[in-house]
Amino acid sequence: MTEQPAANDAFFQYLLRLGDDRLVLGHRLSEWCGHGPILEEDIALANTALDLIGQANLLLKLSGEIEGQGRSADALAYFRDGIDYRNLQMVELPKGDFAFTIVRQFLFSSFALLQMDALTKSSHPELAGIAAKAVKETKYHVRHSGQWVITLGDGTAESHDRAQRALDDLWRYTGEFFLSDDVERTVASEGVGLDPSTLEPAWRQQVEDVVRRATLMLPSSTYMQRGGRTGRHTEHLGHLLTEMQIVARSHPGAEW
């Protein structure tokens, strides 16, 4: 081992954060399967869920390898409790109405695209490779959700109100995107990861542009939620994990 244990643990934690964001949001999106407002959207949301869960699988697999305790992606996904999950609080919120799902997807995917684009320069070749793949997929997610934010915001009074309400409700969960702690600072200084606070100006510019074109108002509140990165979650994560993990926990080792 050439890496210091502390740096190794930070990289493991960092990969969990990246993987958990995608696993939990992918699961939330999968809840739309069979419930989309129109068939094309049903398919689009399920496809986006598949991309995110695919990315989560790669990231969690790598994090298990970095940890070195023999935990597979499945072990990390199905046999950790909520307190050990490291996702952003935003991604665990219930799917809400279509406007809520779309606005959340746009806010998250705009962030994820910048994040993955920066990670293509990671000094860890496998993470850089996963990021390059994710960039291509995430572009489609930003396009799709961004177009819908504009369509809903600049649509009927009803769709406008719903999109605005979603933006108002979600805004306080965006601050967590850009928080950095010892984990991020360590991976950034090692060159394997990134300090997300550097992404905020570009993200804000992109979001403001779409929000303006959607005739929506950016919320003025500055209070921001935090806690997901250290295992403090909303009440909603536990319910999500119960559903997601029940089969694997009821039949450990089952294969199909």
Place this chain on the structure above:
Amino acid sequence: MRDTAVTRDDIFEVLSSVMDPEVPVLSVVELGIVRDVSVDESAVTVTLTPTYSGCPAMHEIEGAIRRAVLEHGCGPVVIRTTYSPAWTTDWITPAARAKLEAYGIAPPERDDDELIPLQRRVKSIRCPYCKSMNTERKSAFGSTACKAIWFCRNCAQPFEEFKAI
């Protein structure tokens, strides 16, 4: 005991008969997901790259490759997965594009530059059935991760596009 006379070209030949389960008109080689093949005394190593991170066909593809190599007496097989460089539709050859179109799937164009275009209109593509350009995109997401849904206004036929990535 494996046949030590097997060459890399022989394995590519074998893999050219392994079709993608979701686009059965293209082989895994034509699709560009076979990135490398190496042969040594102990095994044949096939390096693959998935089209999408969550492509659900990868297990099936790995199994089909393994079976094909074993059936030709060239085993044992080791399958490696690589993500770098990331797969792109640019790796689909002109011949393979023609096969896609003949099968009823519009071949991929170049990836769009604009992230969120001002106009919702999307550049139209050619209907693989009647060749009309009077087509519209119904959704950027289709029956599999790699396809978009289109509709031809000329022949009133829905069709899929292998979308650029």
